[in-house]
């Protein structure tokens with residue numbers, strides 16, 4: 303008896319089991335090790351035999367819950383500072399459960415008026431949250447990568463149109479190489495998107511003026527001058543991953559307007575600087591861009607996966623993604639089909655989480671959360687500055703603190719190896735989770751604060767655990 307139809311009475315028990323287990327897991331999020339010890343061995347030992355006959359729903363769910371408790375990285379908890387990974391607000395998480403229970407296909411209005419209407423509202427609320435003008439039209443995607451992809455696809459197609467061609471119809475062979483100009487801050491996912499879009503990574507010119515990767519604005523002006531009116535794409539980076547720094551968006555917008563090129567702003571987490579008057583000036587000019595991308599599963603604290611793309615003229619998205627089939631709604635249907643604005647056809651109703659969390663906490667709640675994170679980043683910077691064996695490497699404009707361990711007596715050549723060793727010890731220890739990067743060629747820590755639950759005690763623990771572990775990493779001088 304393995305046919306799900308014959309076992310359908312399990313549903314209520316299955317949902318209850320999962321609710322119970324999830325409650326327990328979440329209650330331990332701020333106390334359990336961020337990376338449980340021994341997880342790899344447990345995962346490697348998972349039986350891989352293909353089940354010819356099923357066990358029914360409850361057995362695998364119990365096992366999944368056990369595996370989650372024993373091995374899941376508590377990246378949605380308050381002590382995970384690696385990458386830029388947010389948690390899930392209670393409203394967003396529960397709405398995401400509902401999104402699965404309702405299982406709406408948000409690809410077309412006819413498939414789900416509910417999912418579609420909530421997406422219309424949710425993306426407009428996001429637009430208002432970030433104070434972007436009303437001619438920006440948005441769409442929900444799976445994350446910052448796809449948000450970059452959608453925006454850069456629109457940029458590519460706009461450039462082709464300026465040259466009298468259509469990539470959607472004739473392909474890339476119908477246009478000359480499209481110039482892409484940016485700084486060394488450009489995110490790997492924008493590069494990946496340009497690879498997927500047929501523009502190519504090697505074709506991107508990074509106009510940097512120092513080892514951190516800052517934009518050389520004068521060179522950008524010269525390069526745009528040299529284009530002689532040809533269309534091009536300029537990418538401004540709002541919130542770079544090592545230190546949370548920003549390209550000078552306003553002067554870039556100025557140049558883009560003067561030369562008639564497409565300005566894309568990648569604001570995966572940096573766009574949230576707009577939520578506080580303290581940091582909003584960093585993103586000044588984003589409202590003048592042609593497209594803006596950001597992430598939901600980072601600072602918005604909705605579950606994976608969620609991102610959003612805003613494009614000033616929605617038609618550019620529509621041209622890239624429109625599908626024609628006799629059973630599909632017409633392209634000019636006044637009731638929108640988001641499958642015509644995004645790479646996917648059938649789509650998860652991500653709007654439910656976004657809508658619920660914005661309704662639950664509003665502009666004020668999100669501003670308070672962002673400002674708490676800004677304060678915590680300054681607090682962390684202060685703690686680092688106070689400790690003689692740590693060295694801060696960059697200013698802290700937003701929510702990332704870039705620093706390294708610098709034991710007295712150690713010389714420059716040793717520091718990279720020592721910081722890598724300390725980074726590995728930190729992850730193995732598991733009480734807090736932060737990773738290393740290369741900043742201006744130096745191995746450095748770069749904890750990012752984006753989780754709604756993170757408080758001063760969590761940040762203090764990061765400094766304490768690093769100091770404690772540093773005592774045990776052998777330093778030979």
Ligand SMILES: *Cc1c(COP(=O)(O)O)cnc(C)c1O
Pocket residue numbers: 386444445446447448450489491492540541542543568569570571597609
């Ligand atoms: C995280 C990030 C991305 C990619 O986002 P994903 O959600 O991981 O796809 C793009 N740009 C920047 C600046 C980011 O920080």
